[in-house]
Amino acid sequence: MLSPLRLEPAFAPPALPMAAASVIRYAAGEEIFAEGDTADLVYELVEGTVRTGRLLRDGRRQIDAFHFAGEAFGFEAGDVHRTTAEAVGEVAVRIVRRRALSDLAARDGDVARRLYQVTIAGLQRSQDHVLMLGRRSACERVAGLLLLLADRAGGSEIDLPMSRQDMADYLGLTIETVSRTLTQFSQEGLIALPTVRHVELLERDALEALCE
Amino acid sequence: MLSPLRLEPAFAPPALPMAAASVIRYAAGEEIFAEGDTADLVYELVEGTVRTGRLLRDGRRQIDAFHFAGEAFGFEAGDVHRTTAEAVGEVAVRIVRRRALSDLAARDGDVARRLYQVTIAGLQRSQDHVLMLGRRSACERVAGLLLLLADRAGGSEIDLPMSRQDMADYLGLTIETVSRTLTQFSQEGLIALPTVRHVELLERDALEALCE
DNA sequence: CGAGGAATTGAGCAATATCAAACCCAGTGG
DNA sequence: CCACTGGGTTTGATATTGCTCAATTCCTCG
Numbered sequence: 094m095l096s097p098l099r100l101e102p103a104f105a106p107p108a109l110p111m112a113a114a115s116v117i118r119y120a121a122g123e124e125i126f127a128e129g130d131t132a133d134l135v136y137e138l139v140e141g142t143v144r145t146g147r148l149l150r151d152g153r154r155q156i157d158a159f160h161f162a163g164e165a166f167g168f169e170a171g172d173v174h175r176t177t178a179e180a181v182g183e184v185a186v187r188i189v190r191r192r193a194l195s196d197l198a199a200r201d202g203d204v205a206r207r208l209y210q211v212t213i214a215g216l217q218r219s220q221d222h223v224l225m226l227g228r229r230s231a232c233e234r235v236a237g238l239l240l241l242l243a244d245r246a247g248g249s250e251i252d253l254p255m256s257r258q259d260m261a262d263y264l265g266l267t268i269e270t271v272s273r274t275l276t277q278f279s280q281e282g283l284i285a286l287p288t289v290r291h292v293e294l295l296e297r298d299a300l301e302a303l304c305e
Numbered sequence: 306m307l308s309p310l311r312l313e314p315a316f317a318p319p320a321l322p323m324a325a326a327s328v329i330r331y332a333a334g335e336e337i338f339a340e341g342d343t344a345d346l347v348y349e350l351v352e353g354t355v356r357t358g359r360l361l362r363d364g365r366r367q368i369d370a371f372h373f374a375g376e377a378f379g380f381e382a383g384d385v386h387r388t389t390a391e392a393v394g395e396v397a398v399r400i401v402r403r404r405a406l407s408d409l410a411a412r413d414g415d416v417a418r419r420l421y422q423v424t425i426a427g428l429q430r431s432q433d434h435v436l437m438l439g440r441r442s443a444c445e446r447v448a449g450l451l452l453l454l455a456d457r458a459g460g461s462e463i464d465l466p467m468s469r470q471d472m473a474d475y476l477g478l479t480i481e482t483v484s485r486t487l488t489q490f491s492q493e494g495l496i497a498l499p500t501v502r503h504v505e506l507l508e509r510d511a512l513e514a515l516c517e
Numbered sequence: 518c519g520a521g522g523a524a525t526t527g528a529g530c531a532a533t534a535t536c537a538a539a540c541c542c543a544g545t546g547g
Numbered sequence: 548c549c550a551c552t553g554g555g556t557t558t559g560a561t562a563t564t565g566c567t568c569a570a571t572t573c574c575t576c577g
Binding site: 256257258268269272273275276289 | 555556557558
């Protein structure tokens with residue numbers, strides 16, 4: 094379901110100029126780029142979690158995607174970022190000049206192909222997201238997110254990198270509904286919630302059934 | 306807002322083998338490809354409107370996108386279609402072998418670049434859709450769809466190619482809510498609704514304000 | 518003119534949002 | 548060591564939006 098947007102090994106240090114010098118760290122909550130910024134850089138996430146999303150004027154926020162280590166983000170069709178990217182917790186990113194990358198892609202068909210795959214995988218994730226937001230109930234959405242996070246954690250133990258607010262803004266719900274749904278799952282024995290930021294999936298099948 | 310997924314002129318007849326022979330017509334409601342079909346063809350819409358979307362087991366449907374003349378659809382990361390494509394009204398599509406296209410892209414960097422642009426534009430449309438479904442009210446969603454359709458009609462007169470059910474399944478609403486919202490807009494003087502399938506935007510600014 | 522599907526309208530209901538209060542905990546300073 | 552503070556989270560009560568179910572109307576086509 095979740096095809097990771099991995100660019101490596103295309104992005105491994107030797108493959109790109111100035112790779113070593115271009116790793117930058119961000120503190121929790123820091124903005125990496127904002128809606129409207131010129132999009133002359135793309136990013137590869139070395140460590141941590143990043144959220145990309147948009148803000149409506151009245152403060153409503155929608156998170157488009159969470160990005161995890163190894164994934165790339167910040168690609169745009171035009172010359173301006175349409176989303177804002179922020180660090181969720183501590184983050185290290187490798188910065189790549191967009192121009193350098195497109196030059197490389199123009200010379201090397203393999204890089205071009207990988208770039209295309211990354212984008213189309215992002216499109217498919219976004220389509221899954223659309224289905225989730227358009228046609229699923231609060232329970233189904235929360236279950237879907239937990240499964241997605243478990244998939245990439247590679248087990249049934251999840252250390253949530255993000256706050257309830259982040260989860261809500263990804264799922265198109267309120268913080269209260271997310272919280273209630275989690276305690277409901279917990280009471281039903283579907284998950285254990287030893288701490289606020291740690292979830293254990295106890296009945297994966299039941300959660301998957303919610304998402305069918 | 307709506308970047309059309311145009312492939313022409315890359316796809317103009319001379320650029321592709323067997324272009325003349327590969328135009329196919331579909332009747333209203335006909336399926337062009339289905340979720341799970343092998344994805345060895347891609348499509349360029351010559352005439353009409355196509356909807357792509359997915360169905361949950363219990364019958365809930367979510368339309369990912371409407372495609373209009375000149376746009377391409379049917380691209381997949383894997384070798385299987387993840388969505389179903391159906392004709393909305395009468396449709397003519399040009400069929401292109403995926404293999405032939407990727408070969409062409411491998412030889413011609415310009416084709417590769419265009420392909421990439423098409424995909425990333427689709428991603429951005431999907432992200433707009435996510436924002437719409439996650440954080441907008443019924444009124445805002447309907448207004449958004451009307452503006453999107455007006456944009457591509459190039460005026461304030463819209464001949465709706467799709468049914469209320471299609472609109473609802475795109476917007477993540479029910480048919481009744483779409484209908485009520487349209488009559489509400491009509492009563493408020495924002496639109497005129499001379500027939501069921503024809504809409505005229507009277508107060509474009511007010512509709513845009515709903516979507517800010 | 519009649520029939521059938523699509524669209525509209527109405528009434529009541531369920532899911533989720535909103536508003537408000539309580540709680541939990543980590544970090545801080547006494 | 549312990550009270551205090553403050554942000555994030557949970558819980559509760561109520562409001563609201565959009566859904567469901569049902570009836571009616573409107574077109575389109577025969």
